[in-house]
Amino acid sequence: MSVSFRxxxxxxxxxxxxxxxxxxxxxxxxxxxxxxxxxxxxNFTLPTMVLDESNWTAVVAHYEEIGTSIQRAAKRxxxxxxxxxxxxxxxxxxxxxxxxxITAILHRHLKQAHENFGLPCALRVTPTDIRDVTRPPELxxxxxxxxxxxxxxxxxxxxxxxxxxxxxxxxEVHDEALLYGDLEGVIFALGVLAPRDMDxxxxxxVAVCSAHTVVPGADSACGFANTAMQLSSQxxxxxxxxxxxxxxxxxxxxxxxxxxxxxxxxxxAYEGPILKAITGTPIAMEGKSASCAHFxxxxxxxxxxCDLWSNESVQNVRLLSGPAPEAYLxxxxxxxxxxxxxxxxxxxxxxxDLLVESDVHLSPQAxxxxxxxxxxxxxxxxKESNHYAMTLAAAxxxxxxxxxxxxxxxxxxxxxxxxxxxxxxxxxDALPVDEQQLLVAMQERYxxxxxxxxxxx
Amino acid sequence: MKxxxxxxxxxEQGQVQKVSGLTQQLLDSGVSPQTILNDGLIAGMTVVGxxxxxxxxxxxEVLQSASAMHGSLKILKPHLVREGAQSRGKIMVGTVKGDxxxxxKNLVSIMLQGAGFDIVxxxxxxxxxxxxxxxxxxxxxxxxxxxxxxxxxxxxxxxIEAINAAGLRSSxxxxxxxxxxxxxxxxxxxxxxxxxxxxLAVDKVKQLLGVSx
Ligand code: B1M
Numbered sequence: 001m002s003v004s005f006r007x008x009x010x011x012x013x014x015x016x017x018x019x020x021x022x023x024x025x026x027x028x029x030x031x032x033x034x035x036x037x038x039x040x041x042x043n044f045t046l047p048t049m050v051l052d053e054s055n056w057t058a059v060v061a062h063y064e065e066i067g068t069s070i071q072r073a074a075k076r077x078x079x080x081x082x083x084x085x086x087x088x089x090x091x092x093x094x095x096x097x098x099x100x101x102i103t104a105i106l107h108r109h110l111k112q113a114h115e116n117f118g119l120p121c122a123l124r125v126t127p128t129d130i131r132d133v134t135r136p137p138e139l140x141x142x143x144x145x146x147x148x149x150x151x152x153x154x155x156x157x158x159x160x161x162x163x164x165x166x167x168x169x170x171x172e173v174h175d176e177a178l179l180y181g182d183l184e185g186v187i188f189a190l191g192v193l194a195p196r197d198m199d200x201x202x203x204x205x206v207a208v209c210s211a212h213t214v215v216p217g218a219d220s221a222c223g224f225a226n227t228a229m230q231l232s233s234q235x236x237x238x239x240x241x242x243x244x245x246x247x248x249x250x251x252x253x254x255x256x257x258x259x260x261x262x263x264x265x266x267x268x269a270y271e272g273p274i275l276k277a278i279t280g281t282p283i284a285m286e287g288k289s290a291s292c293a294h295f296x297x298x299x300x301x302x303x304x305x306c307d308l309w310s311n312e313s314v315q316n317v318r319l320l321s322g323p324a325p326e327a328y329l330x331x332x333x334x335x336x337x338x339x340x341x342x343x344x345x346x347x348x349x350x351x352x353d354l355l356v357e358s359d360v361h362l363s364p365q366a367x368x369x370x371x372x373x374x375x376x377x378x379x380x381x382x383k384e385s386n387h388y389a390m391t392l393a394a395a396x397x398x399x400x401x402x403x404x405x406x407x408x409x410x411x412x413x414x415x416x417x418x419x420x421x422x423x424x425x426x427x428x429d430a431l432p433v434d435e436q437q438l439l440v441a442m443q444e445r446y447x448x449x450x451x452x453x454x455x456x457x
Numbered sequence: 458m459k460x461x462x463x464x465x466x467x468x469e470q471g472q473v474q475k476v477s478g479l480t481q482q483l484l485d486s487g488v489s490p491q492t493i494l495n496d497g498l499i500a501g502m503t504v505v506g507x508x509x510x511x512x513x514x515x516x517x518e519v520l521q522s523a524s525a526m527h528g529s530l531k532i533l534k535p536h537l538v539r540e541g542a543q544s545r546g547k548i549m550v551g552t553v554k555g556d557x558x559x560x561x562k563n564l565v566s567i568m569l570q571g572a573g574f575d576i577v578x579x580x581x582x583x584x585x586x587x588x589x590x591x592x593x594x595x596x597x598x599x600x601x602x603x604x605x606x607x608x609x610x611x612x613x614x615x616x617i618e619a620i621n622a623a624g625l626r627s628s629x630x631x632x633x634x635x636x637x638x639x640x641x642x643x644x645x646x647x648x649x650x651x652x653x654x655x656x657l658a659v660d661k662v663k664q665l666l667g668v669s670x
Contacts, residue, residue, distance in 0.1 A: 046607055047607055048607045048608075048610055048611065048637065048642075049607070049611070050608070050611050051555075051608040089606065090557070090606075091555065130557075133557070133582055135580065175559075175560060179516055179517070179520060179560075179563070179564075179567075180520055181515070181516070181517030182517075227560055231516065234654065235509075235512045236509075236515060236516040236564070237516055237517070238515055315607055416515075420515075
């Protein structure tokens with residue numbers, strides 16, 4: 001860890017606006033992020049197929065087709081800029097040369113687009129965190145870690161402009177705690193274990209990026225907060241719990257920036273607005289136009305502060321219009337035209353209000369993503385000086401925000417959600433100030449699930 | 458019987474201590490362990506399953522009920538064994554090779570356990586060979602496969618083929634689930650069933666085993 005954030009980069013929540021970041025990022029072929037425009041970030045994946053050596057020609061053909069359709073759509077739609085994300089599938093990380101080969105293909109397509117019609121563009125590459133193949137996961141040594149680090153290195157050499165990851169350190173404890181609604185376990189995973197793994201991993205990622213002059217993007221709390229979001233959307237967890245987990249997960253994601261990440265954040269990191277308020281760096285977000293990948297209750301509000309607007313993932317299958325990635329690029333392009341027209345005409349505040357107001361009264365998960373709520377959570381985080389206290393502060397602030405919203409009738413919470421909010425509040429209040437005390441108790445409860453050595457404990 | 462109703466209700470409310478206490482009382486008063494299991498524990502967990510389905514109970518509450526049931530089962534098990542009571546059926550579950558998504562599979566296990574089935578959970582990233590070996594060793598009535606990636610769902614097919622090749626297919630029924638799969642896919646790969654979520658997985662297992670409630 002080298003930087004610590006003790007004050008907000010964007011102290012005034014009304015300055016948290018889509019397309020504008022106080023610390024813009026330049027990457028790839030002349031793409032400027034957070035500099036007054038929102039750009040699409042297109043993500044895609046393979047359809048149902050075998051992914052191994054025997055089928056590699058077919059795999060390559062898919063990415064070639066995707067590259068060609070991206071070029072075609074970018075030109076047709078007169079895109080002002082584009083980020084493409086290549087999210088590796090597990091075998092492509094286990095065999096680093098496979099991921100590098102696809103990276104090189106996509107890099108070539110973007111280079112052509114830049115040379116042929118001047119498209120400002122960049123390629124984000126996201127290797128899979130494959131360190132949790134064993135239980136308990138071995139995070140700090142072993143073959144998967146070696147392959148993962150080689151994957152970063154080889155993808156950087158093959159033409160990645162930004163590197164990111166959805167890392168999973170502490171998920172082995174968080175999953176269990178979440179299912180049981182155990183707040184002690186949730187905060188322990190997010191505030192004690194996960195930051196230690198983030199610090200370990202991100203120092204290594206930043207070193208790879210420095211060696212290749214590639215931008216260290218950011219991490220995502222997908223395995224934590226999006227699991228909670230999916231569970232709540234299936235009616236298995238209260239929505240207020242998913243909202244509190246989202247707020248608390250921002251701290252483990254912040255550690256990447258403490259180690260030198262510069263953004264843009266990952267699309268599935270819905271904690272992005274909190275990170276933007278703290279670090280001032282540009283963020284990628286996804287919402288209504290990512291329903292091809294998963295459902296969410298935050299389709300509009302997620303866009304309120306974004307600098308990149310993503311579809312999360314779509315299979316390369318044929319739709320009536322054409323290949324699905326091309327169709328989704330068109331969808332994102334039109335979404336971005338609206339953001340950018342609002343910025344150009346000075347109506348961005350009104351447009352942001354519409355995005356926020358249309359969602360926040362319907363869901364606690366949406367409510368905590370408004371500029372006001374994210375500003376409050378971010379402020380609570382930077383007031384504290386260690387990751388455990390920061391995580392606890394974020395969780396407690398989100399409870400206060402939701403309780404006030406319920407009392408003011410700005411948020412419709414049913415009686416079971418209210419009961420759960422109060423239960424969460426009580427559980428958070430009962431947590432010790434000293435993280436060592438929590439560590440001892442949690443080692444007893446969850447010691448069978450994690451290896452202390454994986455966290456340098 | 459009022460005490461059995463009480464037991465079922467206490468399971469539903471997740472009262473761990475009370476459930477264990479009532480189980481012991483019922484045994485002491487001569488009620489058969491099979492009756493306690495069926496009319497107390499499973500009856501209570503059936504209501505829990507229904508309430509979860511209708512959105513009246515969340516998972517942490519369901520798990521609290523499951524803990525209460527487990528406490529009672531610890532007391533009942535030796536008596537059930539002594540009576541030679543039949544299990545409702547053994548179900549083996551696992552996430553297929555190459556796939557590390559396991560929350561969905563874990564939920565399926567939890568719900569099946571709550572419905573009174575014995576579970577053998579092979580974990581995640583399970584190779585076809587490991588499934589075959591485990592079927593030979595444990596002889597489950599049903600194998601439940603989970604996959605979340607478009608590039609791992611075909612490992613369900615490979616697994617069924619390996620079970621076929623080992624000559625074990627007629628001894629075990631196979632059900633599948635996970636975000637990218639469907640009934641159509643289940644039909645294509647020769648699975649016996651598909652379930653969209655954990656609650657429906659219990660229904661599917663009951664249907665395949667001819668268990669009524
Ligand atoms: C036996 O009978 C049955 C019956 C019913 C069964 C059943 C078996 N199994 C499941 N069911 C059913 O019942 C369950 C309960 O009701 C349900 O289970 P589910 O698992 O569906 O539901 C859970 C309760 C909640 N759902 C979840 O937890 C999954 C949510 C999403 C967002 C998701 C998450 C959270 C994660 N992920 Co991943 N993830 C996604 C998911 C998006 C989506 N559309 O679901 C998906 C599946 N992931 C994806 C990807 C790409 C990846 N993920 C990865 C990793 C992860 C996390 C670890 C970060 C996290 C883990 C969650 C976990 N512990 O399982 C990586 C792969 C890891 C691997 N080796 O498998 C990685 C490759 C990303 C990367 N580059 O790192 C995408 C798949 C794309 C594809 N090609 O198929 C994805 C659609 C998201 C996306 N990008 O759009 C039903 O499906």
